[in-house]
Amino acid sequence: MKAFFANKGSLALLIVPLLVIFIFGGVYSRYMTAQVEVHAEEERIRQEEEAERQFALELMTMFPEATEIEKRTVASVEKSYIIPGKAGANPEDFFSPIVKKSYLVSDASTDIGVIYVIESHGNKSGLVLVFAIEFATNSITGIQVLEHNETDTAAYFRKLGTEFYAQFDDLAFDVPVLVVDAVAGATYSSRGFEIATLYAREQYAADFDFVIPVVLVEANDIDYNLDPDTFADYPFVADITYGTEAKNAVVYLALDFSFAAMASGTDDLSDFEKLEIKNLASQAGLSTLSYFSSYDAETRTVVMQAKGYVTRYTIQVTFVINEDLTAIESYSVLSRETYDSEYNELYTGPGVPYVESKMITQYRNGESIDTIAGASAKTEPAILSLIDLFDRFLGSLGGGE
């Protein structure tokens, strides 16, 4: 070893530093090159932050007296709404708005308001709205559309004009029911705004010291009105407990679930409470496709209507119940359905009222009700609803004896 260094010492002294340069320098320059990417990323973030800051400053102008705006972290309230235009029958029909960003706005001395950027759903998803909410009045002071995927033409989204947006000026949250008036032709978009507004209030209530005024209505039971005396006028009946005193009442509801009349108790329901009843009823899963027209106890004849494909005419079915009030004695169908149109001319079976008759016959015979090939869009649900309603009625008659 010693001899080696004596002989090759200078060689080592030349080669070792060269290797050191190669390795150290190589690592160093690799590091430098890697840093290029790092700096690019840093710069991207910096620019994003800058854009964010600019965005916030722009939002701040929604409060004329604001001098400072600060981003705040926010946890979105979990709440689902039916997508505008959907029936709400399937889980896919629901969506949950989210708060994308939120800012706390203050003037020289105190916090004066909050800004929410909320993603809602109009005709399409991705309707992003900005709400400026003032602490002092608990009301919206301004709204902005940040981005949307609506059909941006004069026929649709642009119908939301000054008048529409004016609704949001000083729209107070401090009311039991918050309504945004829809604009015809842009109903889904309008509904998207409404959902966003409702959600903004939910979020506001969750984040700050605000309680949404509620209508205290509890539905003990909401069902079809099977009472032959009234069921032609009031298809539904609701047993409710309402008000701070928890009063009980039974009310009749119209086919659109709106309050129609009191069945018992005095009519001291407020409009909000009535609306809430409607709201509750519409969520009770009751069908509006069929209803009773009349019942003759003498002849045991019940006349029912169902809303099928043809909207102009209902399908009218007349049942004659047997004397035991346990089964159908006979029935007749008066239908003006146009299967061909309904089923895109895929229907090839016999003519009207084949579908209705077949389904009712199967019901009468206690068989399982078949789906008619290529015919399940309108006529079938209508008849199913009608059969269900009739079955309940039959049950109530039998139970009454």
Next chain:
Amino acid sequence: MILQKARGIRIDGAKSMSKTSPLREYLDPKVVYIPLVQQTFPLKRLVEPGESVAIGQIVAMREGFTEMPVHASVSGKIAAIKKVWHASGRMVEAIEIENDFLNRYDPAVKPEKDPEALTPEQLIEKMKQAGLVGLGGAGFPTYRKYCTKCAIDTIIINAVECEPYMTCDCLQVEKTPEKLLKGLRYFMKAAGATRGFIAYKDYNAGIREALEPLLPHYPGTSLFALNDRYPAGWEKYIVESVVGKTYQKLPSEIGVIVNNSATAIAFADMVEDNLPLVRRVITITGEGITSPQNFHVPLGTKVQDLVAMSGGYKEGLDPKNAWYLAGGPMTGRAILVDELVVSDTLGAVVVLPMPAEKLHPECLGCGQCADVCPVHLTPTEIKRALDRKDLKAIGSLNADKCMACGLCSYVCPSHIEIADYVAKAKESLKKGA
């Protein structure tokens, strides 16, 4: 400037060393050695050991084209014929004369009755008989310069003394300005010249102060100041500066003769006192000398004596490891011993400690040698041609113009003996031609 002709460069003359001490007379050395060689010509000895000689007595003859006598410089007895170190860097035979301290002069040495009445021919004959040679260092017999067929109208006295360290001319002029002007007048007369210039370096104010008041007495004479440049004392350079003309080989081509100031002073003595060339002024200087000074001494004086009179060697100088530069550091020769005798061409002995071994890197290519060359040669190119032994290229590069001033080597940062290469090239050109 870039295209302007190179005018040499300023070199630290190191002259103040020996200039501050006055010129000392030392006319009685115990023994003198008259070298039996002048330039490279051997002399014919005319005396034998044991003979008694007087000052000014002829002891040897130079023969041939430059025939002339050589005289004894002290009175005394011929002791022996010995080999001594000569300024040419070789050991040569010399006549050893033991001084009898009687200062006997040869009978021929007597004041001239009427120096003004001498004809030019007589004056030239006097030069010859007095053995006058150029005391500036070349040692060329002066009379030959005057035996020219060309018409001479200008005599220039060279008191420039551009060689560093040397101060002998300057001090001598300052001490005997009259003699210088007289010498100049006799030279002018000998050549039939109408103009006489004394060229000196502008910073030598002493020369101007000494000469200026005397000038009116010597019609036709004037002073000419040159910049402090090396090689300002080069004959061609002086002639070009003074008369504004240049020549190919000899200044007589354009009617000019250049003489050293020491030569002129010696000539004045010759004309007026018939004293032949037996004495000269020598500078003993250099970093190795305790108190550098100038001595007026008989030719043949041992340098060792002069060194001893100058306070000896400085402490710390190893005499074995020193240079004794005969004739100055730029154009002189390095002798490695101090056993040197004063001869006609020895104007100075500069004692320097020998430098440590030098680094010899490759030629940088800085081109400073080309920059400083007074004759605008490019030494690097000449060296390249020499390496290729390309005589034609050497010729076309005009290597024969080199005047061996040594500036190229002087400036070389890499210690390349570039002047030596050019000298070799010049030599090969001579051989080849």
Next chain:
Amino acid sequence: MARFAGGKAPYLRIADQPGQGTNVVMRDFLIGLLPVVLFAWYKNGIQVYLDGNIAIMEMFYPFVFILLGGLSSLLMEGLSFYITDKENRSLKGLMKRLHTSFSLIPGLILALLLPLYTPVWVLLFGAFMASIVAKMLFGGFGHNIFNPALLGYLAVGFTLSGVIAAAGGALNASEVLVDTYAGATPLGILAATKQIDYQTLVAPYGNLWNFLLGTIPGALGETGALAIIIAYIWFSVRKVIKWSTPLIYIGTVFALSWLIGIFAGDAGIWFPTYSILSGGVMFGAVYMATEPVTTPKNPWGKVVFALFLGALTVLFRFIGNFPEGVGTSLIVMNMFTMPIDNLTAQMRSAGLRKATFVKGGLLVVLLGALIAYALFKASTIYSLSIITRIFLQGVM
């Protein structure tokens, strides 16, 4: 015999005096590199760090990079000596040889010529090309024909420029943020657009003061014109270089660029100023056109060299597709160093004779032809006005 005489006349040497000699020349040269090295460090390291765009480790990189260039050059030359000279393998022997070989300089200059984000292995390759191929294979210091650093630079430039670009290129972390730089050096823009227009060429980089200060994108050492000028003054005072050569070279480029500018319809003084301040003209003029070994040695030769170099630079820069003309023209002129030196040495020593005028005339005609060609070609490229074009075509 020489030992006997104890050397050769003259016995005084400038090199013996304190503060003189080859080592001092080298020391002065290294000092002269300092302004440029420091500027490169300042611009690409310290300033960027102060801007907050890089980490402190990255701040040292430009300086370390340049040092590594010099060091690797030194070591490679040492290896070369070790291999070729079996007698002097001891450390002492090697040190002595390296001492007289100026081995640091090629690598240092090479590093200054390269962009900031050059990988170190590329630097090592360049240093190998410079020190070993361009210098040692030619016989070592004093025998090389081509400027070692320049050859190394061109070798890297022609083979590995893609690697350098991939590793990050010339723009430092502050410069990449400037949108107007668009990843190009000023000359790159000229080569790409072929437009002589202040708005295109200078405006993206601010103004010409930035060109002078060197706060424009470019290789490590070449942009700092002011630092180079300081080095030039130092060199001239210390007589490391002949002061006239850079002036003549830059002057030639300046004058020809001005003419081209005039032909292209813009007689503004900005264009020639831009021309000499961008790219490697300044750096080449001070550090390379004066490099003693590979340029002529005699004063006339230096003048001729500088004039031709200027004309060639303009030709390559404005006509070719490569943005940089300095390096190529220097390499070309390196090849002509010996003939120029020889010819001018003859002319100079001969003085004002007939042969001198003939040779001089020949050079003038050559130079004139080169300039005329450069101007003519440039005029066809840079949309020149019709009248001058006809005039030029008539002349040609």
